[in-house]
Amino acid sequence: PFLAAVVGLLGGRTWPRLVVPVAVAGASVAFLSALVLAARSLAGDLYESARLADVPTGGPPMGVDLRVDGLAAVVSVAVCAVALAVQVYSIGYLKGDPRYSSYAALVSLFTAAMLLVVFADDLMVLLVGWEVMGVCSYFLIGHHWEQEGSRASAVKAFVVTRLGDVGFLFGIF
Numbered sequence: 298p299f300l301a302a303v304v305g306l307l308g309g310r311t312w313p314r315l316v317v318p319v320a321v322a323g324a325s326v327a328f329l330s331a332l333v334l335a336a337r338s339l340a341g342d343l344y345e346s347a348r349l350a351d352v353p354t355g356g357p358p359m360g361v362d363l364r365v366d367g368l369a370a371v372v373s374v375a376v377c378a379v380a381l382a383v384q385v386y387s388i389g390y391l392k393g394d395p396r397y398s399s400y401a402a403l404v405s406l407f408t409a410a411m412l413l414v415v416f417a418d419d420l421m422v423l424l425v426g427w428e429v430m431g432v433c434s435y436f437l438i439g440h441h442w443e444q445e446g447s448r449a450s451a452v453k454a455f456v457v458t459r460l461g462d463v464g465f466l467f468g469i470f
Contacts, residue, residue, distance in 0.1 A: 298323045299409035305402025320401035324384045328377035334370035364418035380408040407433035431458040
């Protein structure tokens, strides 16, 4: 989904017809991968942890850590199934929408951020995924920004998530 988001956001204006198949393909590949993880989880104990990068902090060591276990595998199936359903349903629902490419790319980015939250093995990685989901929510809710209700709902969602983030940050600290 992250690659589909990048393609959609960078190439959506140049190749708008490419965005739909890329977005659906990204969600489909993620769904199939999640099914494979869930099958491995059912076949036996699945627990893998990986540090993707070290982040220089000047203090305590911090890294970009991800973890896959049985629960994360099952939740990722649910996340990817819903994301694939949203992408497929949106093809017909938003047909003819001039900003459909950005919508599909933002749904893909939201899916990637949600998967980051599911697989996070570090609170900072979890926070990054959570914040990206919040920003994507703002843009997706306000997709039809020319309508007053959409603008107001997007602002309300943004404010509510920022207020929730205060408690989240206190919990991390």
